[in-house]
Amino acid sequence: MENKVALVTGAARGIGLATTHLFIEQGWQVAMIDRDSAELRKSCRDIANAKAFEYDVSIPEQVDLMIDEVLTEFGQIDAVVNNAGVADFLPIGETDFSAWRRIMETNLDGVFLVSQAAIPALKQTKGAIVNIGSISGLRASTLRVAYGTSKAAVIHLTKQQAIELGDFGVRSNCVCPGPVKTKLAMAVHSPEIISAYLDAMPLGRYGNEREIAEVIAFLCSDKASYVTGQVIAADGGFETAGVGLPALRKAAEE
Template sequence: MTDLSAPSRVAVVTGGARGIGLAIGRWFLAHGYNVALLDIDVSTLDQAVADLAQPERVLGLHCDISNPSQVASAAKAVVERFGHVDALVNNAGVAVFKPVLQTSFEEWRTVLGTNLDGAFLCTQAFGALMVARGRGAVVNVASISGLRASTLRVAYGTSKAALIHLTKQHAVELGNAGVRVNVIAPGPVETEMAKLVHTVAIRSDYYDTIPLGRYGTTEEMANTVGFLCSDEASFINGQVLAVDGGFDAAGVGLPTLRKGAPAS
C-alpha cells in the first residue's frame, strides 16, 4: 500500500498518450506517483493529459524519443517539474508490417530508431538520474515478436529482440548502482490500434493459438509493469516476462490438438 503522505515517486512513460502507455500512466497515478507522459502525437497527448484531470501530478511532454536533443530536453523538464525520477517505462513503439524483401531501409531505420534507439536514449538520460540517487527501475515494453519470429515483422520483431538484449545489458551495469531493468513481452492486446488492424481471421488465429483464448488488456500490461517497478519486485533484474496468455509457451503446439486435450 502506497503511503500517500510520503514524498511522491515520479514515473516517466514514453508513448504515454494512448493504449498501453496511458494505462501504465493511470496505474502510476493510482499508486501515488507523479507522472510524465512523453509522446510524439501532440493532440492525443494533450487530450490524454486533460482526461486524466490531475494537472498538478501529470506532465505531458511532446518528444520524439529517437532524437537525442529532444530526450535531453524532456529529462530536464521532468527534473524541473518533479525534482527526480524513480521509474522509467520505455513503451513508445512503431511498426511496419511488410514482407522482408519489400521492407525499405528507411522503414527499417524508422522502426529501429524509435523502438531501440529511443529506449537507449531515454535510459541514458533518465537512467542517469536514477543512478545518481542509487535507486530506481526501468521497464521496457518489447513484444512476443521479440521472442518468436513471425511473418511481416522483420523490422518490428528484430527491434524488440534487440530491446530484450538491451534490457539485459542495462540490468548488468545499472544494477550495480541500484537501478533494476526488466522487460515485458506482451502478446496481442486489446487496443484501439489492434481493433483497426486485426481482421476477424487474424483474431480467430490468435484465439486458437493462445492457450487462454483471448487478447490481453491494457490494464493487465500496466499491472505487470507496475509490479516490476514496485518494491515488491526489488530482487528482479534483467528478466523478460511474457505477458501473453501462454502464447510463447505454446510454441508450435497445434490448436487442433490442443482443443482435444482434457480441461482437467
C-alpha cells in the same frame, strides 16, 4: 509511493496511457511523454498528478531536453517506462531501409537514448527501468522483420542494462505483451487473424491494456526490488504454446 515519479513514453494512448492511470492510482506522479501533441494534451487533460511533455524519443537532443525538463518539474525520476513504439508490417523483401530505420529509431534507439539520459537520476533514486518489448521479439513472425528485430534487440538491451546498472541499485526488466485488445490491433486484425491468435493461446483471449500495465507497475515498484534482467511475456501463454497446440486441443476434446 506518494513522492515517486515515473516517466512514461508513448503515454498518449494504449498501454502507456493505461500505465499512467495505474501509477496515478498507486500514488505516483507521472511525466507523460509523446510526440503526438494533440493526443497527449487530450489524454493528460483530466489526469491529476501528471504532466505532459511533447518530445520525440528518437532524437538525442530532444531526449536530453526532456530529461532536464522532467527533473525541473518533479525533482527526481524513480522509474522509466520505455513504451514508445511504431510498427510497419511488410514482407522482408518489401521492407526498404527507410522503413527499417523508422522503426529502429523509435523502438530501439529511443529506448537506448531515454534510458541512458535518465541514468544519473535513476542512480540517485535507485530506480527502475521497464522496457516494453513484444512477443514478436521472442518468436519470429511473418511481416515483422523490422518490428520483431527491434523488439528482440530491446530484450537484449534490457539485460545489458541490468548487468551494468545493478551496482548502482538500478533495476531493468522487459515486458513483452502478446495480442492485446488495443484500438490499433482491432483495426488491423481481421477475424481470421483473431481466430488464429485465439487458437494459439492457452487462455484463449486477447489481453487488455490494464493487464499489461499491472505487470509494468509491479516491476517499477518496491515489491519487485529483487527482480532485474527479466523478460516477462504477458501474452496469455502464447509464447509458451508449441506448434500444433490447436490440433492437440481438438484431440483432447475427442
